[in-house]
Amino acid sequence: MRILVTGATGTVGRHVTDQLLTAGAEVRALTRNPETAALPSTVELHRGDLDSPTAEMFEGVDRMYLLAIGEPTLVTDLAKQAGVQRIVTLTSAAEDETYQATERAVENSGLEWTHVRPGMFAANLLDWAEDIKTTKVVKEPYPNARQTPIHEQDIAAVAATALLFDGHNGQTYTLSGPESLTKKEQAEAIGDAIGLQIGFQELTADEWRATSGVPDFVADWLLDIWHQATENPEPVLSTVEDVLGRPARTVREWAADHVGDFR
Structure with missing residues (x-):
């Protein structure tokens, strides 16, 4: 299974990448600067960004971790054409049109989806x-x-779980500590x-x-x-424990x- 991680050098994305690798998945990391990414050597680095998506980003990818940036409809269209089957978004518990537009585009794609909405990092x-x-x-x-x-590792763990395992399709996970x-x-x-x-x-x-x-x-x-x-x-939410089977940090x-x- 090959999983595309966008924002792989970010606060959450690095932990998503590490957890996917630990689980045995192949990871392709989308980054503007592969030379400075400082990711594990087993990660396939792909130069690019979501503001200018290309079909090559998604070739051979089964699932995708998607930040709420870029052109969401174009991204989801290209991903679907390339054969991506599941998208897990990282948006926010806060109401924001950028996040909502990303979620709508993913839901309208017809692909499997899960939204991860953390509160305060x-x-x-x-x-x-x-x-x-x-x-x-x-x-x-x-x-x-x-x-x-x-904790950013708890956000990453929920996202990685939804990427790796079935049973999370159509779910919106709002997270708190x-x-x-x-x-x-x-x-x-x-x-x-x-x-x-x-x-x-x-x-x-x-x-x-x-x-x-x-x-x-x-x-x-x-x-x-x-x-x-x-x-x-x-509010304190139980979502992290509900998904992971352990308390949030x-x-x-x-x-x-x-x-x-x-x-």
Whole structure:
């Protein structure tokens, strides 16, 4: 079985690739820069991207892990013509037209499909790494925003399971981590994992915006998410355990896997 992994060098895609290889699948990785991909030597590297799909990308491929980017209808048409039989998408629990367009194109293709919709990536907490290294204090607004961060390896495991095994056709898997934590509690969980006491300094929205370094539209989006999570905590979902038969990893477990990023 040959599986095409798009976004194979990304936060989730690398783990999807590793898990597929461990299961004995042949993996073709789509990447813009094969020279810098740093993927296992057993991976077949294919230069390209989803913004300019070609028929060659999909030749000999049985199943595909598809990021929600590019021209989804063109991608699915080319994949179907090449004989791809199953597509597992990585979209998002957040409502977004790009994600929805990808899901619609895959559903309309007539191929087997599964949608994987993660919520907040625990990997987003790497944005705190520099402050933790230098001051041991996280500085952000909305300390009581309650979220459910999910380990990127759990996202990858659900996607790999849907790619490898039957019984997931037509399913939409919305994913969360196993615990609801305020931002302050997330910082404390990281501290527990790396053996440091991490403080949390609350900033106003304007103070954070002035120092964040992110574009205004990104700042607006994040501030809205955090405000919403303060008033309406993100729910804890059992999907990871339902699919994998084991609990999702906690923030503390995620941080233990990333000690080097915070020390």
